[in-house]
Amino acid sequence: MTLEPVMEVTVNDLKHLLSERAAEGDTLLLNMGPQHPSTHGVLRLLLELDGEIIVRCIPDIGFLHTGIEKNMEAKTYVKAEVMTDRLDYLNTTGNNLVYVMAIEKLVGLDVPARAEVIRVLIVELQRIASHLVWLGTHALDLAAMSVFFYCFREREKILDILEMCGGQRMMTTYFRPGGLWRDTPVEFESAVRDFLKVFPRRIDEYEALLTKNPIFIDRTKGIGIIPKDKALEWGLTGPTLRGSGIEYDIRRAFPYAGYENYEFDVATDDGCDVYARYTVRMQEMRESLKIVQQALDNMPMGPVNSANRKFVPPPRSELGHSMEAVIHHFKLWTEGFEAPKASVYMPVESPRGELGVYLEGDGGPKPYRVHFRTPSFTNLQAVPWLAEGHYVADLVAIIGSIDIVLGDTDR
Amino acid sequence: MNKPLEKIAADLNAEFGATYTEDRGEVSFVVPAERIVDFAAALKKKHKFEMLASQTAVDYWPALAPRYHIVYQFTSVSKKLRLEARVPLDGNDPEMPSLVDVFPNANWFERELFDMFGIRFSGHPDLRRILMPFDWEGHPLRKDYPLGYEEVQFSFNYEDIEVRKPRPKD
Numbered sequence: 001m002t003l004e005p006v007m008e009v010t011v012n013d014l015k016h017l018l019s020e021r022a023a024e025g026d027t028l029l030l031n032m033g034p035q036h037p038s039t040h041g042v043l044r045l046l047l048e049l050d051g052e053i054i055v056r057c058i059p060d061i062g063f064l065h066t067g068i069e070k071n072m073e074a075k076t077y078v079k080a081e082v083m084t085d086r087l088d089y090l091n092t093t094g095n096n097l098v099y100v101m102a103i104e105k106l107v108g109l110d111v112p113a114r115a116e117v118i119r120v121l122i123v124e125l126q127r128i129a130s131h132l133v134w135l136g137t138h139a140l141d142l143a144a145m146s147v148f149f150y151c152f153r154e155r156e157k158i159l160d161i162l163e164m165c166g167g168q169r170m171m172t173t174y175f176r177p178g179g180l181w182r183d184t185p186v187e188f189e190s191a192v193r194d195f196l197k198v199f200p201r202r203i204d205e206y207e208a209l210l211t212k213n214p215i216f217i218d219r220t221k222g223i224g225i226i227p228k229d230k231a232l233e234w235g236l237t238g239p240t241l242r243g244s245g246i247e248y249d250i251r252r253a254f255p256y257a258g259y260e261n262y263e264f265d266v267a268t269d270d271g272c273d274v275y276a277r278y279t280v281r282m283q284e285m286r287e288s289l290k291i292v293q294q295a296l297d298n299m300p301m302g303p304v305n306s307a308n309r310k311f312v313p314p315p316r317s318e319l320g321h322s323m324e325a326v327i328h329h330f331k332l333w334t335e336g337f338e339a340p341k342a343s344v345y346m347p348v349e350s351p352r353g354e355l356g357v358y359l360e361g362d363g364g365p366k367p368y369r370v371h372f373r374t375p376s377f378t379n380l381q382a383v384p385w386l387a388e389g390h391y392v393a394d395l396v397a398i399i400g401s402i403d404i405v406l407g408d409t410d411r
Numbered sequence: 412m413n414k415p416l417e418k419i420a421a422d423l424n425a426e427f428g429a430t431y432t433e434d435r436g437e438v439s440f441v442v443p444a445e446r447i448v449d450f451a452a453a454l455k456k457k458h459k460f461e462m463l464a465s466q467t468a469v470d471y472w473p474a475l476a477p478r479y480h481i482v483y484q485f486t487s488v489s490k491k492l493r494l495e496a497r498v499p500l501d502g503n504d505p506e507m508p509s510l511v512d513v514f515p516n517a518n519w520f521e522r523e524l525f526d527m528f529g530i531r532f533s534g535h536p537d538l539r540r541i542l543m544p545f546d547w548e549g550h551p552l553r554k555d556y557p558l559g560y561e562e563v564q565f566s567f568n569y570e571d572i573e574v575r576k577p578r579p580k581d
Contacts, residue, residue: 013539016537017537062541062542062543070551070552071558105435232461232488233514233515233516234516235463235464235516237462248488254493344435345437345495356464358465358467358482368469369470371465377519381518410542
C-alpha cells in the first residue's frame with residue numbers, strides 16, 4: 001500500500017479570494033490553526049500577510065462537523081435531543097431549550113408554569129457560564145492570564161447547579177418536550193441564592209482587572225469596527241450586534257418561554273469595536289442575574305411536566321398500578337410520539353446570538369428535517385472583512401470578541 | 412397575523428404573486444426561484460426586513476417536482492417581524508439564483524446548501540464545499556444518501572450489496 005499525498009485545496013483554487021499581489025509573491029500565505037489556541041477550537045484561517053498586516057483572511061471550517069442534522073433524522077424526537085447538547089457545548093441547556101420548544105410548537109404541547117420558570121432560570125445561569133468562559137479565554141488571548149482562573153472558578157459553581165438538576169455538568173439534556181426531566185432538588189434554591197449573593201461582587205472583580213486596564217484597552221479599543229448597517233446586513237446577532245448599538249434581543253423582540261414577564265435591560269454599546277462587545281457581555285451577565293433573581297423569587301409550585309400522556313411519559317410511580325401508564329410508557333419509549341406534517345422555525349437568544357431551529361415533521365415519530373441556524377456560523381462570516389488591515393495580534397482579539405464555538409459552527 | 416405584517420403580505424402578494432399561508436403563528440410565502448432575488452430585495456429595501464436570519468433546504472425525495480424546498484427566514488429588526496419564504500426546486504441537481512448580492516451573509520448559507528444538498532447557486536462568488544472535506548463525494552443531507560451504517564446482507568441481495576459496500580482503497 002502506498003500513501004498518496006492528499007492535496008489540500010490549492011492556492012489556485014482560492015485565487016479569487018486572494019489579492020492580486022499574492023500571485024506575484026509579494027505577500028505571504030500563513031496558516032493559523034486548526035490547532036491554534038486562540039482560534040477557540042478547530043478553526044483554520046488562511047491569512048495573506050503583508051508583513052504583519054492582514055491583507056486577506058479566509059476561514060476554513062468543518063473540522064468539527066459531526067453530521068448532527070443527518071443523525072437526528074434517524075432518531076425519534078426525544079432520542080435526538082441528546083445530540084443538541086453537543087452543538088454549542090458552552091450553551092447546552094440553551095440548545096435543549098430551542099429544540100424542545102420547536103417540538104412543542106410543532107405538536108402544540110403546553111408547558112406548566114413551574115417548568116417554564118425553571119427553564120428560564122437555568123438558561124440564564126448557562127448564559128453567565130458561557131460568558132465566563134468567553135471572558136476568561138478572551139482575556140487569556142490578550143495576555144491577561146489571571147482572569148481566566150477567576151472566571152472558571154465561578155463557572156464551576158454554575159456547573160455544580162446544573163449537575164444538581166440534570167446529573168451532568170455540561171451535557172444535561174435536562175429539558176424535555178412538555179417540561180423537564182425531573183423537578184429541581186431541595187438544595188437547588190439555596191445553591192442559586194448563594195451564587196446570587198457572591199456573583200455581583202465577582203463581576204466587579206473582573207471589571208477591576210480589565211475595564212480600565214490600559215493594556216486591555218489598547219488591544220481592544222478601535223479594533224474590529226462593525227458599522228451598524230453592515231452588522232444587520234451580515235446577519236450578526238447577539239452581543240456582536242448589540243456592541244454596534246442595535247437594540248435587538250430575541251428575548252425582548254420575540255419573547256418566548258415567558259421572557260415577557262421579566263424585567264431586564266437589553267445591554268447595548270455604541271462603540272462598535274471589540275471593547276464595546278466586551279462591555280455588552282459584562283452588562284449582560286448582570287442582567288442575567290436580575291432574571292435569575294426574579295425567577296427564583298417568583299417560582300410557582302406545581303408539576304414540571306405536562307399531563308399530556310401522548311407526549312410525556314408517565315412518572316415511574318404510576319407504572320406499578322396503572323395499565324394505561326404502562327401502555328403510554330411502552331409506546332413513548334419504543335415508538336415515540338408522532339408530529340404532524342408541518343414545519344416550524346423557533347429562534348431563541350443564545351449567549352452568542354440567534355439560535356434558531358427549523359424543524360419539519362412528516363407525520364411520523366422521527367423529524368423529517370432539523371436545521372440549526374447557529375449564531376457562530378453566521379457571525380464567523382464577518383471575520384474576513386473585520387480582520388483586513390489589522391495586525392495578526394488584533395485578529396486574535398477579533399475572534400475572541402465575536403465569541404465563536406466551533407461545535408456550534410460545524411454542527 | 413398582526414396588522415403591519417398583513418399589509419406587507421398583501422403587498423408582496425400583489426407584486427410577486429407569492430401565495431402565503433399562516434401556520435402556528437408563522438407566515439410563509441411560496442416564491443418561484445426566478446423571483447426570489449427581487450423578492451428579497453423588495454423585502455429589504457421597501458419593507459425594512461434588514462436581516463436574512465436563516466437559509467436552509469428540505470429534500471422531499473423520491474418526489475421530484477418539487478424535490479427541494481429552499482427555506483429563507485427574514486427578520487425585520489426595526490419592526491420586530493418575521494416571515495418565511497419557500498422556493499420549490501425541481502429535479503435532482505437544481506440551480507437557482509444566489510442571494511449574495513442582496514444579503515451578503517447568504518454566502519455561507521448557500522455554500523452549506525451546495526455542500527449538503529448539491530444545489531447550485533448561479534452568481535455565487537465562491538461556491539465551494541464548506542463543512543465536508545473538499546474531495547468528498549455526494550451530498551450528505553439528501554434523503555437518498557445513506558446514514559453510513561453497514562447494510563445487512565442476505566442471500567438474495569448479497570451480490571448487490573457486496574458491489575457497493577464501502578471499503579478502504581488498496
